[in-house]
Amino acid sequence: MELVTLSDLAEDLSGARILVRSDLNVPLDSGRITDDARIAASIPTLRELLRRGAAVGVCSHLGRPKGQVNPEFSLAPCAARLSELLGTTVDLLGDCVGDAVTERVMSLAPGEIVMLENLRFHPQEEANDPAFAAELAAGFTGYVNDAFGAAHRAHASTEAVAHLLPAYAGMLMAREVGVIGGLLERPRHPFVAVLGGSKVSDKLPLIQSLLERCDRVLVGGAMCFTFLIATGDPVGRSLHEGPDAQQMARDLLESAVRLNCMLQLPSDVLVADKFAGDAELQVVASDGIPDGWMGVDIGPRTAASYAELIADAGTVFWNGPMGAFETPAFADGTRTVADAMADASGVTVVGGGDSGAAVAQFGIADRFTHVSTGGGAALEMMEGRVLPGVAALQRRG
16 A cells, blocks of 8 residues: 655645644543653654644544543643654644634744644544534645544544645654555564454454464463353453354354464463452463462463564564553563564564553563554554545555
């Protein structure tokens, strides 16, 4: 898939007014940003546009204000942090549409940057309303989408506006699409996927897609217990899904055999007598989880086996922790997988979400080929689905 990118823009953008859709949906605690990774990821594209002399208006959503103005979800903290990272003032406008916003946009000087207020203060944003998109585009001469994390949503700021202005992919968007597209189209083999998380049912299309592309799929997290109970093994009080998901698991195991892909389950697991940091722990065989105990992580033998397969892989894609890593006592399996990927010589891609949070927590995010900023978008793309925000940036002809 070839995108129209910043390289298709003129070097001198003086006089251009560019609307940039960034993903500034950062976690907040009482108005304080607790993780600014998404803001930091937006910087290269913004710096490049400002360097070329463009005037820039940044827009984003934050949280779920449900189409109502809610000061709790104001982008003011993001504007303040962006000002610090860019080393220049980024004024926050009072809205994202309207006459006052358009007038301010039209008056922007070359190299000046402002931020529009939360797009989701208007219900028309998520409705992909064309009239709202036209208001959003008013005053701008071009559009850059750098919000890969929102690219799987057909919203006014990610899809409709791209048909109203000359549209380009930002640097982050282009990298995300290029890396994940490479996994789909030309992965180096052996291609190993590591999957964790809670539910088989949530990741059914992803698992099926990976079985068709990978040489091995290594399963951990709570989803492994749905697979184990589906094969007749006891799982004690471990989190698992019901009969429908168990049938999905059996179907996936059969599909893996048919597709000549090894779908590998843990051989041992760490179990706890309660879900707490001070729980009593023991390592047991995966087919011997005692009654009353719950699985909280893959076991050390499984972790070592997964690490060896990762080390020998040409490509590794990881989505979902191996256990409840937020609790230090349950984090060893996730850490072992993360360290193995960080040390691997192959292409290593982390599919955002909790896996991205884990490598950030471990302080090793810079040791991977790519850590996606868009969990949901990355997974949908890995499923082989067309993302509306990406399709709108595709080169035509």
